[in-house]
Amino acid sequence: MKYSNSLKTGLAAVMALSLAACGSSGSGDNGGSSSGTDTAAAIKLGASGPITGDAAVYGLAVQHAAEIAIEEVNALGGTQIELKFEDDQADGEKAVSAYNALMDWGMQISLATVTSGSGQAVAPNYEQDNIFGLTPSGSSTAIIYKDTVNNKDPYGVLFQMCFTDPNQGTASADYLAAHTDLGSKIGIIYRSDDNYSTGIYQTFKAEADKKGLTIVDTETFINSDTDYSVQVKKLADAGADIVFLPIYYQPASQILVEADKQGYTPNFFGCDGMDGILTLDNFDIKLAEGLYMLTPFSADAEDEKTVNFVKKYTEKYGEVPNQFAADAYDCVYAIKQAIDHAGITADMATDDITAAMVKEFTSMTFDGITGSSMTWSASGEVSKAPKAVIIENGVYVGVE
Amino acid sequence: MFSPKRRGRTVSLLIVILAYVILQAMIMSGNLSRLLISLLVPVCAYIVAALGLNLNVGFSGELNLGQAGFMSIGAFTSVILAGILNANGITGIPVLILCILAGAAMAAAVGWLISVPVLKLQGDYLAIVTLAFGQIIMSLINNLYCGIDSKGLHFAFVTNTIELAEGGKMLISGPMGATGVSTVSTFTAGFILVVLTLLIVYNLIDSRSGRAITAARDNRIAAESIGISISRTKTLAFVISSCLGGAAGALYALNYSSFVATKFDFNSSILLLVYVVLGGLGNMSGTIISTAVLVVLPEMLRFLQNYRMLIYAVVLIVIMLVSNNEFLKTKAEQLKKKLSANRKKGAAENV
Missing domain, CATH: 3.40.50.2300 (Response regulator)
Structure with missing residues (x-):
């Protein structure tokens, strides 16, 4: 009993320390973001996915590809985007935490979640806070529809870059x-x-x-x-x-x-x-x-965009990008296209940004590396042509 | 209230009330981030489940590896009941109260059914059976489909054959889990549930049955020889433990708009056990603190990015080692003796 009291004190101290750590890390992040963006304020793009745990391959692929795309976009000089990627371990509960961490940071537009299970857990939050989300790889209908039996009643603010299941x-x-x-x-x-x-x-x-x-x-x-x-x-x-x-x-x-x-x-x-x-x-x-x-993506395609992306990704991370990476890369460019066309700036209110993004996505056509002439329905589903690939000599090769 | 017998209860309740007051004040003044606010209800739910498990593992001395299974039962029961209540136009706090009661009752009923064969077993065998139970519950719910429409509830198993009338709504869709839950759980409700749990647990411990449970744990033969029914006392602890697990599950479920059955898997059961072991077997205040720390810690480590879970594991190992270090224990004992000696001396001088 006596000993357990000292344990309590110790744990209380640990808890206090961890809370203190949280406070300092929060302020540290803010400092970092303001110094990272030079003149024009950057639009805050959030994303969550598994970067630890079983499904980490997907989350890391999305994170890496999104970082490459953002680097390219920011290097063009026009629209500046700042990415924050939070870990959700492909778990609904953690995804809600990750979402709230992103909201604390001030997320304006989102890549939603990498995996389907997390996506369906946070979808109502996106609707409630009215934040635009474009998921690269969350393929479940439950991410974009409230009624998953009849696939009706879409959330309206969530869009998909990949096919639905x-x-x-x-x-x-x-x-x-x-x-x-x-x-x-x-x-x-x-x-x-x-x-x-x-x-x-x-x-x-x-x-x-x-x-x-x-x-x-x-x-x-x-x-x-x-x-x-x-x-x-x-x-x-x-x-x-x-x-x-x-x-x-x-x-x-x-x-x-x-x-x-x-x-x-x-x-x-x-x-x-x-x-x-x-x-x-x-x-x-x-x-x-x-x-x-x-x-929809094969890394051996010979168009300029794919070759450039595969080259950069391979140089930086030492492996050939997979479809998740390609979807994420396309997501960033699709969002950039919408931002540019609608003239969205970082100082706009999120409600206005979301309204403008939804309007753009339901009316625009996008050419990316996972397909050309992509369009989106009002419910958030993408329309693009599927492709099949076969693995030959350790690489993907497109087949008819 | 501060007598040695009651001290554990007073300390536990004080910790909880103090934490509640401080956190509420921080929410009111806007000093708590959204991330932390969103963690309050799950922390409360895990505390309730861990307290229940501590009653079983720490106090009754039976290793239970299926507490997440009981949470799951409570969670999905409450989702179905909430669906029925919402369809009848009842919303808000009444839904929460009824759902927690229903979740607790259902988990207790299942816990009682399980306890009949289970508590004839001891030690490792009991652990294996509760482990299997958790897996069975997960598999069953993973294949369960449940929908509600104007004609009432519809159930299907393995394949979804439910055809709902116009305006109907799916409550549970197999591996997709519960969807479209209207969230009614609040931090205050979680706080009240934790306080109630503490009162239930301490009342049981201090009661005649509680002493019978301790006796049965410490020496089965001696306890039987003085007329204590071993199976009855163990059943009591097991059923109350599962009942609290169910209540925790209901609170958890109504905090998320969507969750899946695989959330309550073997890992979750083990995690609850970790909370209990770290907090100290039979030590309720310790369980509360360790649960809060271990649920919040990985979220606080978000700034470490990819190294987060690695560091979390390291921290966990360090805490376990430090809290079980003989040298530190002796030092703490010595310090305490010194302090109490000083106090006595001071008291003597005052006289």
Whole structure:
């Protein structure tokens, strides 16, 4: 009992210290921002995503690409943008904290969140505070719609740079229907406790049924699973020659390893969550050879913008940018285009900025590295053409 | 009130009330950032859940790795009830009160059901069963779909077969979790819940049943020999613990417009256990402080950017090592003895 009192005192001291640290860090940030922007006040662009934890690859890709884009934009001399990126560990609760930290900083425009789960948790906050958000990679319909059953009643201030999950499922089924040379007996492994994965699976199944595709077997797993031998074995037994994996790349990599172990060699087909598999530590990327994925971005494209971006990103971070990075890069340029056209300045009230941004986004056309002639609907969905890529010799190569 | 027997309760309540007054004053004067304000309710919820867990782990001596499961039950029960109440035009504080009661009752009921087979087990086995329980609850809710329309509630499992009438609303959508929750939790409500929790916990500890629980923990055979029903006392502690977990879950749920079942996973259970162990087994004031520090600390470390969670882990290890350091313990003891000796001497001189 006596000892526990001293513990209490110690903890109280730690708490006081951490609170004190918060105060000083807050003032430090303010000092930094005012000195960083020389003459014209910079527009404050916030963003949150996982830069620690399981999904850190996505958050870091977005953060890095956004930093590159902002550097380029600021170097042009016109509109100045200042970026603050907060960690949300792909968790709804942390995302709300990150959002509030950004609001404390004075965020005026936002890249919303990197992941879907975080996005749906903070979407109502964006509506409430009336802040414009353009998410690079939050693909769930729950980010832009309040009513996710009928996809109605949009928040109105949130826009997406990537496809929504249902669109990815539909587009994947359409692609497989048009390319029966990849395989005709479809096997599926998806993660049943994940919003992203089930979202794609459901629309894929609906579209596949409509197009008369044959799904020979469907297997599921949950987050904490680490062994996929049963699922792979069942697909092999069912004779699936094309396996659709609407999942993130970490479990996908283990499925590829397991298929290799069992000597099972179908074609594998994934969506944008597969992006990042080539940068996974301790994964033999030879196993990913011949993997198809649906993504609007391929780093081997030869247009000037893509070449420039890939070169800068590779020089700075030592790896080829993935689709998340490309989406983030496009987001910054799309926001810049809207800011320039609407004549938004940093001293405007956020309500005015948001109104102007929404007006621009619903009326403008944007050409980026993840597609050209992109347009947005009033509900926030993007319209652009999907592309498929295949991994050959460790790099993405575009396919028809 | 300050008698040695009651001192723990007084100290705990004073800490909580003082913290509340200071924080309220800071909110009123605009000195608290939005970030910290947004953390107040979750901190209260975690404190309530951790206090409940401390009753179970620290006081009753049973290792429970499923407290997040009970939070989950409370959270999703309250979302469904809030949906029903909102559909009937009831909003605001009554919703919060009813939801916390319902969440607590549901978690207690499930806790009681679980306790029947579970408390026949001891030690490691009990830990394993509660761990599994947490996972089962998470998986079940992850596959649960629930919607409400003019005809009432609709449920579906695994695949969403619910077709809602015009004006209907989905409350729980499987892995997408609870969506569109109308947030009614407030810091004041959280504060009141923490105070109530402390009163419940200390009243139990000081009661006849509380002493029976201690006796059953310290020496099972001796306790049985004097006629204490071991299973009854353990059930009591377990059910109250899960009940508090449910209340915490309800408070948490109504603070976020959207949350997923995987939030209440094994990691969350372990985190709650960390709060309890760091605060001291059976030490309620310690639990309150450690929970507040450990929930707020990672947010305070935001300026470290990518190194945030690394530093957080290091800080956690340092706190654990320092608080268990024998040398420091002895020093603290000596200091205390010296102080009390001085005080006695002073008192003697005054006489």
